[in-house]
Amino acid sequence: xxxxxxxxxxxxxxxxxxxxxxxxxxxxxxxxxxxxxxxxxxxxxxxxxxxxxxxxxxxxxxxxxxxxxxxxxxxxxxxxxxxxxxxxxxxxxxxxxxxxxxxxxxxxxxxxxxxxxxxxxxxxxxxxxxxxxxxxxxxxxxxxxxxxxxxxxxxxxxxxxxxxxxxxxxxxxxxxxxxxxxxxxxxxxxxxxxxxxxxxx
Amino acid sequence: xxxxxxxxxxxxxxxxxxxxxxxxxxxxxxxxxxxxxxxxxxxxxxxxxxxxxxxxxxxxxxxxxxxxxxxxxxxxxxxxxxxxxxxxxxxxxxxxxxxxxxxxxxxxxxxxxxxxxxxxxxxxxxxxxxxxxxxxxxxxxxxxxxxxxxxxxxxxxxxxxxxxxxxxxxxxxxxxxxxxxxxxxxxxxxxxxxxxxxxxxxxxxxxxxxxxxxxxxxxxxxxxxxxxxxxxxxxxxxxxxxxxxxxxxxxxxxxxxxxxxxxxxxxxxxxxxxxxxxxxxxxxxxxxxxxxxxx
Numbered sequence: 001x002x003x004x005x006x007x008x009x010x011x012x013x014x015x016x017x018x019x020x021x022x023x024x025x026x027x028x029x030x031x032x033x034x035x036x037x038x039x040x041x042x043x044x045x046x047x048x049x050x051x052x053x054x055x056x057x058x059x060x061x062x063x064x065x066x067x068x069x070x071x072x073x074x075x076x077x078x079x080x081x082x083x084x085x086x087x088x089x090x091x092x093x094x095x096x097x098x099x100x101x102x103x104x105x106x107x108x109x110x111x112x113x114x115x116x117x118x119x120x121x122x123x124x125x126x127x128x129x130x131x132x133x134x135x136x137x138x139x140x141x142x143x144x145x146x147x148x149x150x151x152x153x154x155x156x157x158x159x160x161x162x163x164x165x166x167x168x169x170x171x172x173x174x175x176x177x178x179x180x181x182x183x184x185x186x187x188x189x190x191x192x193x194x195x196x197x198x199x200x201x
Numbered sequence: 202x203x204x205x206x207x208x209x210x211x212x213x214x215x216x217x218x219x220x221x222x223x224x225x226x227x228x229x230x231x232x233x234x235x236x237x238x239x240x241x242x243x244x245x246x247x248x249x250x251x252x253x254x255x256x257x258x259x260x261x262x263x264x265x266x267x268x269x270x271x272x273x274x275x276x277x278x279x280x281x282x283x284x285x286x287x288x289x290x291x292x293x294x295x296x297x298x299x300x301x302x303x304x305x306x307x308x309x310x311x312x313x314x315x316x317x318x319x320x321x322x323x324x325x326x327x328x329x330x331x332x333x334x335x336x337x338x339x340x341x342x343x344x345x346x347x348x349x350x351x352x353x354x355x356x357x358x359x360x361x362x363x364x365x366x367x368x369x370x371x372x373x374x375x376x377x378x379x380x381x382x383x384x385x386x387x388x389x390x391x392x393x394x395x396x397x398x399x400x401x402x403x404x405x406x407x408x409x410x411x412x413x414x415x416x417x418x419x420x421x422x423x424x425x426x427x428x429x430x431x432x433x434x435x436x437x438x439x440x441x442x443x444x445x446x447x448x449x450x451x452x453x454x455x456x457x458x459x460x461x462x463x464x465x466x467x468x469x470x471x472x473x474x475x476x477x478x479x480x481x482x483x484x485x486x487x488x489x490x491x492x493x494x495x496x
Binding site: 035054055057058085086088089090091092094095102104107108109111112115124125128129130132133136140141142144147151166169170173174175176177181183184187188190191192194195196198199 | 210211213214215217218239241242244245246247248249250251252253254255256259260263292302303305306307309310355356359360361369370393394395397398399400402403404407408410411414440478479481
């Protein structure tokens with residue numbers, strides 16, 4: 001009886017490992033289909049990307065580590081890392097990469113995936129994209145005051161005070177246009193409707 | 202010379218000074234800028250792209266499609282727009298699937314677009330040999346007392362397959378302009394280092410650290426002025442400079458000017474017309490000294 005049970009457990013384990021391998025491969029395949037992910041298997045781990053990265057000091061994993069982690073199928077760790085949000089998209093790494101890995105474009109694609117899969121730890125980062133999108137949708141152009149107000153964190157008094165001060169300083173220099181941009185925007189919904197059906201998955 | 206002008210959203214708010222000085226010097230240089238009628242936001246580099254990629258490509262393509270009807274090359278003063286519009290061109294040229302999806306969305310608006318319009322940065326136009334020669338002839342005031350650190354940032358030169366008007370690692374076009382205006386160029390480490398760009402909104406602390414490195418390296422190399430061609434860089438380096446000084450307890454006090462403002466000053470245009478009063482770090486202290494007339 002116990003022998004039977006052991007056999008069953010062993011079988012379950014094999015299946016589990018099988019599933020895990022499958023899903024790891026799935027993630028790699030998925031990344032390879034994303035814009036920027038086409039060449040991740042070409043990475044030779046030379047470290048040129050991380051050596052030249054101006055914001056690496058603030059990342060939890062360096063760019064070369066992230067690529068390695070993708071190649072190992074570590075989906076959740078990659079998508080919930082701070083690296084994908086800390087990357088400033090300066091393209092220094094992509095310019096220097098001897099294997100033409102387009103890391104910044106991949107970061108944009110992974111941000112998109114992290115948002116869709118609800119794996120963003122710090123909502124302030126993904127909210128920026130959401131609000132930016134909403135405002136462009138509403139006016140057809142960017143309206144800075146509205147973006148600043150939407151991003152204000154009313155629970156953090158210090159940052160609130162700091163941002164209000166910054167806003168007032170901008171106003172005083174005539175660098176904040178309070179009136180919303182005026183343009184005809186009926187075309188926006190037509191584009192959005194069409195692209196939403198086909199949006200990259 | 203006549204171009205379809207794509208001002209970008211910031212030109213009406215944060216970068217009003219850049220817009221004013223651009224128009225002022227283009228008038229002197231006989232460069233006609235015809236604003237693209239009814240232009241919309243290009244979607245920015247990642248702002249919309251990370252949320253809805255296809256939609257952001259369609260947004261940029263709409264502007265390009267309008268410019269195609271105008272039968273002119275596009276000129277934009279904004280480095281982020283320059284990158285985004287050129288990236289859209291590249292995607293539409295190389296990716297047939299995306300091209301047909303975007304064109305389906307544009308068809309409702311009566312547009313079709315395949316990536317044919319050339320997009321140039323304002324700096325690319327102004328810093329071409331022909332225009333530089335013209336600038337040399339029109340300079341009224343030599344900016345001899347200025348040691349200018351030209352700051353290129355990212356999207357003016359990187360990635361080279363999208364933004365390719367100068368060397369991505371060691372660009373020199375702005376330095377040529379600096380010498381044409383009678384000023385001295387400064388070689389420094391931060392020339393193409395990233396200022397943090399839109400991280401200033403989502404992670405201010407990080408952006409301030411990145412901007413600090415650039416400002417300090419320019420200052421330590423003997424610069425008394427920094428020239429830029431991007432409103433995001435200008436915002437991070439100028440508007441945040443006082444915050445950087447107090448955060449890191451250092452003294453920088455380095456005026457940051459758009460390259461168009463420098464050209465305007467050399468042309469003898471009133472500083473107010475160039476929007477210099479909008480700068481946080483006052484540039485007043487460096488200009489009266491350098492205004493030694495040519496004639």
